[in-house]
Amino acid sequence: MLQQVETATEKGTTLIEVRGLKVYFPINKGLLGRPANYVKAVDGVDLFVRRGETLGLVGESGCGKSTTGRAILQLLKPTAGSIKFNGQELTMLPPSYIRQMRAEMQMVFQDPYGSLDPRYTIGQIVAEPLQNFKRGNAQEIREQVADLLQTVGIDPTYRNRFPHEFSGGQRQRIGIARALALRPSFVVADEPVSALDVSIQAQVLNLLQELQGKFGLTYLFIAHNLSVVKHISDRVAVMYVGRVVELAKSEHLYQTPLHPYSQALLSAIPVPDPRIEARRKRIILEGDVPSPVNPPSGCPFHPRCWKAQEICRTVIPPLEEKQPDQYAACHFPGR
Amino acid sequence: MDTKDQQSESVSPGVMLPDTTLVPTILTPDTGTYPIEGDQKKKSTSPLQDSLRRLRRDKRAMVSIGVIVFFIVLALIGPPIYQHVGGPYQSSVNGVVGPSQYHSFSYEELGQNTQDQLPSAHNWLGTDEIGRDILARLMQGVLISLAVALVVELVDIALGVLIGVLAGYYGGWIDQLLARFTDLMFAFPGLLFVILIAGIFGNWADIHLSKIPVVGPNGNARLLLVSLALAFTTWPLMARYVRGQTLQLKEQQFIEAARSSGTSSWGIIIRHIIPNLFSLVIVVATLDISNTIIGEAGISFLGLGVQAPGSSIGLMIAAGSQQILAGHFWEVLVPCCVLAAIVLAFSFLGDGLRDAFDPKSKD
Amino acid sequence: MTAKLLEVSNLKTYFFTRSGVVKAVDDVSFAMQPGQRLGVVGESGCGKSVTALSVMRLIASPPGKIVGGEINFNGEDMLEKSQVELTDIRGSKISMIFQDPMTSLNPVFNVGFQIAETVKRHRKDLSNEQAWRRAVEMLDLVRIPDAKRRAKNYPHEFSGGMRQRVMIAIALVCNPQLLIADEPTTALDVTIQAQVLELMKGLSHEFSTALMLITHDLGVVAGMCQHVNVMYAGHVVESAPVQQIFETPAHPYTLGLLQSLPRLNERRGSKLTPIKGQPPDLTNPPASCSYAPRCPKVQNRCRMERPQLMRVGRGEQEAACFYPN
Secondary structure: OOOOOOOHHHHEEEEEEEEEEEEEEEEEEEOOOOOEEEEEEEEEEEEEEOOEEEEEEEEOOOHHHHHHHHOOOOOOOEEEEEEEEEEEEEOOHHHHHHHOOOOOOOOOOOOOOOOOOOOOHHHHHHHHHHHHHOOOOOHHHHHHHHHHHHHHHOOOOHOOOOHHOOOOHHHHHHHHHHHOOOOEEEEEEEOOOOOHHHHHHHHHHHHHHHHHHHHOOEEEEEOHHHHHHHOOOEEEEEEEEEEEEEEEHHHHHHOOOOHHHHHHHHHHOOOHHHHHHHHOOOOOOOOOOEEEOOOOOOOOOOHOOOOOOOOHEEEOOOOEEEOOOOOOOOOOOOO | OOOOOOHHHHHHHOEOOHHHHHHHHHOOOOOOOOOOOOOOOOOOOOHHHHHHHHHHHHHHHHHHHHHHHOOOOOOOOHHHHHHHOOOOOOOOOEEOOHHHHOOOOOOOOOOOOOOOOOOOOOOOOOOOOOOOOOOHHHHHHOOOOOOHHHHHHHHHHHHHHHHHHHHHHHHHHHHHHHHHHHHHHHHHHHHHHHHOOOOHHHEEEEEEEEOOOOOOOOHHHHHHHHHHHHHHHHHOOOOOHHHHHHHHHHHHHHHHHHHHHHOOHHHHHHHHHHHHHHHHHHHHHHHHHHHHHHHHHHHHHHHOOOOOOOOOHHHHHHHHHOOOOOOOOOHHHHHHHHHHHHHOOOOHHHHHHHHHHHHOOOO | OOOOOOOEEEEEEEEEEOEEEEEEEEEEEEEOOOEEEEEOOOOOOOHHHHHHHHHHHOOOOEEEEEEEEEEEOOOHHHEEEEEEEEEEEEEEOEEOOOHHHHHHHHOOOOOOHHHHHHOOOOHHOOOOOHHHHHHHHHHHHOOOOOHHHHHHHHHHHHOHHHHHHHHHHHHHHHHHHHHHOOOOOOOOOHHHHHHHEEEEEEEEEOOOOEEEEEOOOOHHHHHHHOOEEEOOOEEEEEEEHHHHHOOOOOOOHHHHHHHHOOOOOOOOOOOOOOOOOOOOOOOOOOOOOOOOHHHHOOOOHHHHOOOOEEOOOOOOOOOOOOOOO
16 A cells, blocks of 8 residues: 655645545346446555646556546545545545535546537536535626636637537636636546647647646646646556556656556557657557456456566555655566 | 547548538637637527527428417417308208307207208308318317327426436436336337226216316316326336436536536436436427327227317217218318328427437438 | 559549538548558548548548549549449458447457458358458457457457457458558557557558558657658648658648647656647638648738648658748
């Protein structure tokens, strides 16, 4: 398990602390209602996010990153584990308190088309959280909405337009405006640019960075594109089949990845530079990403790992600090 | 469009159409600077307005709407007008009668040349086997059909949406109950059920339901019973459709976003789910009306619905079909054509609505 | 000088819709050599997929129509061919694979059958057993483990990456001269993408199959292709050998794309340089350079005329720009 490394000065600045998070989804309910099997979407995750930083959460499909993000925001109920926001334990809170906490933690969603209700104007969409928390009368809310739209680069005079009249990039901005409406301190961005064209991705990424500086936001940035994640994140957590396998500063992860999976991941990413592409030695993994229904025993990566030994098959490696401020869950980390 | 929208970018052979409806009308520049003046030329349209526009272009649907409106107007203001047209008339049987009588649907005149007449200046659509004016009976019959359809659909929508949404959103025992119940209703022939109800409780309804103010003792009580029975058999299907759509909507990210914004479950249902069910409900209800009208006609045809001296299209067909052997085809032809016209009109309208609301489902 | 495998000249494919005529491909010209790996890059709506479908004559008509230009494959005019001739060509001379293998594979037949079906369609002299054996061979070639047994499996029993390999098997079983791959790995995880791309590159090399790889991912192109066409708003704005595209991009759009990409090896805290503005409206393309509204180097001439592809420098690089880099 993750060891407390925070120094005395850092301790007060941890905003989110996750320990032993498990989210299992039951499937195949038997006759007696007892589930026959589980999808172990998140299978023991530890992480922490410092105030004001961006933690990137990266991994391939089925690794559980989106589920982790949603569990932290209490949009999904964790099966086990602890989630602390500013020292406050969230998993034990009654629903009414959770609702209050929502004002502090918000989400930016992936799908620019599906994340805005097509029947409402964007002004109404952005106003909804403000109305829920009664942040002023109708006039005051309208002003806040105009302000928010302006901040994300949408002309407030378009508040009465409908989502379908905007492009994908603009819709994402509207989604960001909605997420910021309650002035949260923590924002989970779940693949916010994956559905956008490359040239628009850059616009939205810049916007997110700008807003972070302006409002002192803390981000959990979830994505499968490691280049994007590395660009925007201070630290990155790599997930594989429901676990965090490496947690390090962005540059360290790129320069000296410790976990074999991180190395394979980095090696697989196509780099827009033909000279590098021609030269590089690719680590090509065999087989497929395992299903979270039946994760492999021991280290989940062992079936595909070129370094696997007997111990990897039997003992789950804990996430431990292997180098200063670099954690890996591996029995044989490093090159 | 600037999304690489992975689903729509996946191209299947032979089917490739850039989605031009997604061309945005509003422009924003790069981050940080204030936006340039947007494109004001297109008026903002809500999804509903877009759908209505598409509907207007569907000729078959517009004709159907015309037909339906025609019959509604006919049923509502036809009788008062008809009953003022024409002068007093010397009846050999009933003495001097004015149009308010001989143009009403219950006026009978048994005589040599007053029964089974073809259309004339006196009776615009002729008379039936006991001398009643066919046009008057037709208008009354249409009124009955539409009234029944209205009552049935109101109950259908109310019950269907309520139960369907709760079943879809919460699942659990409501969902189980709905599932079992609809299985039951699907297995049991709907019309048979209505016949049973009308047959068993018909008299009871006449006595007790007539006491309800609007209903009155003029045979409408039985009609109300039939309506309720019909509604009972149609709402499970609506509930199933609504449940399916609710399940789909529940997975949309804007629902998750609403939850994340602090909207309560009930708020989500009212604000986000029900408005997005609108198009489905309208289409299903419209198509249901066809079935309902045929159902009511069928029940009355069997003598279990509207009773004489009341009029219903079903009754007219029943009576008229007796006269075929005597060579009087007109009496059965008129109500049949009208029934067909109304039912087809609602069918086509339902199709048109479905295409208007969801053009992607066009075959 | 080898004869060109594919020569597309002034291709125009328009879609006639109620909201106007969408000029999805608006004067596209390029050529491919036998065995060459060409990358076609661009963002959504640039016309890269429509170009490929036009070559295969798979444009749904109505509302689409190839309104102009020429497509010569192996010296033969594709636009003159009848439907029967086209079905002979598709699958055996030119094959295509798409982004989503689940909708390309028939869920009710096992994969062996689907591969064998393609074989039998084009090689009527082969018996069922021979076709089946060939199918198993192909599955082996695309590195599906335990091919003999897995040939009897159905598409849903395979993962995304493996389904894409089955697609590749179907596409290559008749040894086509050209394989068109439209975003073949976009929907796959990055480690699986690496596997599939490596496979495609290897097979293309082994069987001298020309490859037209359509993608929005410049990284993929850098690793896979020898020559690159960059498309924007329905035409090719730059065409060059892969090295030059990345090292000395001539067209401002290419440069803009490269600058807006986050890189793994950049310094921490560097800001991306996005391309300002929005992608163009294809129903009313102006007579000017289509990139003019977004170009940081736009001049008056750009707003009045549309530039054609012109040679830049001394190599094979071409760009449609009056003021290339």
